[in-house]
Amino acid sequence: MAKERKKSGKREPGSGKAKQSAKRSSGTRRPGADAPDGPGGFGTDDRPAVVVTVDVVVLALLDGALSVLLVERERAPHPGQWALPGTVVGPGEQLVPAATRAVAARTGVSVAPGRLEQLATFADPDRDPRTRVVTVAFVAVVERADPPAGGAVASGRWWPVEEAMAKKGRRLAFDHGVIVGRGVERLRVDLEQSDLGLGLIQEPFTLGDLRRAYEAVWGAPLEPANFRRKILTTPGFVEPTGGLRTVTTGRPAELYGRGIGVRLHPPLVRPR
């Protein structure tokens, strides 16, 4: 039914390490030089065969542990392995909507616009054995590690980051292990410099809730008094609700909601 592209539609076998000089003599388009975009713009023949995708590192706290949302692959490549939710970017589609759509479609989890940020683009020629796939990775935080919805999207599962990264033998599909690592590191930095950590907990929350979220992300204990001082003396970080919450034992904690949003200067530094 569909017509095959005549040129440059096939992936070159063994194009692995992508020696640039070798590429240039490889029969496909000689990249760049001083013909910026070809005589008539991007001619169809000049388009290298490439697929652009988005992949999302969705992070949340599951039983107090920082966890990442993964989907199990059913088909090759890497059948049976776990991968980030992602999708091919549709024609005319923006990246952020594509990322949001991918997460929702594959896992049923909905990501709020302000809690999604571009992480980096991964484009190793060998990262997908089928064809050249350039993926724009995103990081997102959600406030509840919802159990995977049933039915059509049942393949999603939350994995503690520790476990996802350290699976011996069963690594994540493609280069998704690397991407998860980068995503977690990005979140760690974001927590230092913004109030993005609020996206990991539900309102209303106590300062203990917030501190435990930070501790989970950073993997280090924080001094409660100093943490409290930093949060409360930063205007716009949190707003007291006036309410109290008693959990089990101990003095009831004051409840707060998210503030109007802040950038931290100086940052809330993590323990080194």
Added chain:
Amino acid sequence: MAKERKKSGKREPGSGKAKQSAKRSSGTRRPGADAPDGPGGFGTDDRPAVVVTVDVVVLALLDGALSVLLVERERAPHPGQWALPGTVVGPGEQLVPAATRAVAARTGVSVAPGRLEQLATFADPDRDPRTRVVTVAFVAVVERADPPAGGAVASGRWWPVEEAMAKKGRRLAFDHGVIVGRGVERLRVDLEQSDLGLGLIQEPFTLGDLRRAYEAVWGAPLEPANFRRKILTTPGFVEPTGGLRTVTTGRPAELYGRGIGVRLHPPLVRPR
């Protein structure tokens, strides 16, 4: 000459805001849902027509002013306007080599590997009127704003950032004005947190040279004594050579070389 693809090769007019629901019924591939990559992987028919490019924001000091390296476009779109040096990413080519190659080929400027970092990916469906172009932007610093080489690469020119961004009427081509802005902001942050600023000056240098580089990037004067203290008390930032330099008037300044490299904790904060 070139055979046009039958499907999804044309950009849909008015697809600007990329309404997702509209896209799905657009006759091209319905993105994602629960068919991750099609029955046989990425079929040729399933590939949206997309070109992946790299564009590089090369920054340097030209007569003490932070400047960006631009090339003049000769053909449509945006003929006569200035643009970032960039190129289509070749098949099997890595992004960093592609970025380095693009700068060298179009301007004759060579960028050191450690002075090039990925900035972000820009993928607005309308950013190029010809076809869907997803570009991975990089920032680089070079230590000398070399005059544009002659001959084949004569189209490169250094523009003071101030001037490049504020051209009234003659804006930069595509979304390159936005990309330059993001690149400059990234450099400003990098200067706070790393020794990347050393990449803007030549060895050997004085602390005055280094301070003036920071002042140029941040657009604000720094207290010389405090700047000096921060640099010298950070192990590994600079190494004294023992030499002195007398420029015009004043006490001769001690000369330094780059240290072994550092991340700054706490950062060298810029004036707010």
Added chain:
DNA sequence: AAAATAGTGTCTGTAAGACATTATCTA
């Protein structure tokens, strides 16, 4: 000598680290 630039010393204010003390709940 005057002007200019480099380098040193020091006082002060801000904010984080450490930790003791008080408050208020449940078992």
Added chain:
DNA sequence: TAGATAATGTCTTACAGACACTATTTT
């Protein structure tokens, strides 16, 4: 009451901002 968690207070340390002062050159 003991134990647990939350909240407050305070002493100390680290470090940046501000700025006075000294050093060494050219004109």
